[in-house]
Amino acid sequence: MCSLVRGMVYYDCSLAFRQCDIGSFGEPMQTHFTVSPDTGLIEPAAQCHSPNQDARPPGIRPELVVIHGISLPPGDFGGPEIAALFTNTLDHDAHPYFDEIRGLEVSAHLLIQRDGTLTQFVPFSMRAWHAGESCFRGKQCCNDYSIGIELEGEDETAYDDRQYATLREALRAIFHAYPTITAREVAGHCDIAPARKTDPGPAFDWLRLYDGLSES
Numbered sequence: 463m464c465s466l467v468r469g470m471v472y473y474d475c476s477l478a479f480r481q482c483d484i485g486s487f488g489e490p491m492q493t494h495f496t497v498s499p500d501t502g503l504i505e506p507a508a509q510c511h512s513p514n515q516d517a518r519p520p521g522i523r524p525e526l527v528v529i530h531g532i533s534l535p536p537g538d539f540g541g542p543e544i545a546a547l548f549t550n551t552l553d554h555d556a557h558p559y560f561d562e563i564r565g566l567e568v569s570a571h572l573l574i575q576r577d578g579t580l581t582q583f584v585p586f587s588m589r590a591w592h593a594g595e596s597c598f599r600g601k602q603c604c605n606d607y608s609i610g611i612e613l614e615g616e617d618e619t620a621y622d623d624r625q626y627a628t629l630r631e632a633l634r635a636i637f638h639a640y641p642t643i644t645a646r647e648v649a650g651h652c653d654i655a656p657a658r659k660t661d662p663g664p665a666f667d668w669l670r671l672y673d674g675l676s677e678s
């Protein structure tokens with residue numbers, strides 16, 4: 463069931479992406495986002511609470527954005543499984559791969575689906591659990607000081623045009639809210655955990671992202 467609360471759409475995450483009409487935001491490609499540094503919320507976006515979050519260390523604000531790619535099971539797009547994973551409601555008996563990740567408690571601040579739809583699982587003011595053991599410019603524990611954005615996808619499959627459009631606009635809003643973050647502070651999971659992670663993979667076109675961000 464969807465309901466409007468304070469102008470944002472909240473919904474039952476177990477039904478995410480199936481029964482929720484979030485089309486009222488219009489075409490994702492035209493969406494302009496705003497971020498409140500106080501609440502850490504981005505609007506307009508569907509808000510789906512993840513229990514997999516905790517407080518950032520005292521005095522720490524976001525200063526890095528980490529781009530990820532995820533699909534569950536790998537290579538399958540369009541289902542509710544990512545939201546289920548981030549809300550600890552995934553049916554781990556439903557697929558052999560889900561069995562492999564049983565007990566995994568993870569989240570990201572944002573998910574951008576193939577159609578460009580944006581969902582927020584964790585406010586930017588809180589620490590999401592997306593990076594794991596990681597290091598950026600000599601500074602470890604990237605979860606402490608980063609914003610994690612998951613793109614629905616996999617390493618070898620081109621990401622959708624609508625995902626680049628939503629990502630670009632979401633990043634612009636994040637840069638505006640947290641001025642120490644620029645395009646130079648946007649890294650891939652593969653960059654901060656190179657021994658463990660490959661996402662968002664060679665299919666992610668970084669130059670396309672940078673070109674989009676530099677457009678007025």
Ligand SMILES: [Zn+2]
Pocket residue numbers: 529530531592651659661
């Ligand atoms: Zn990742």
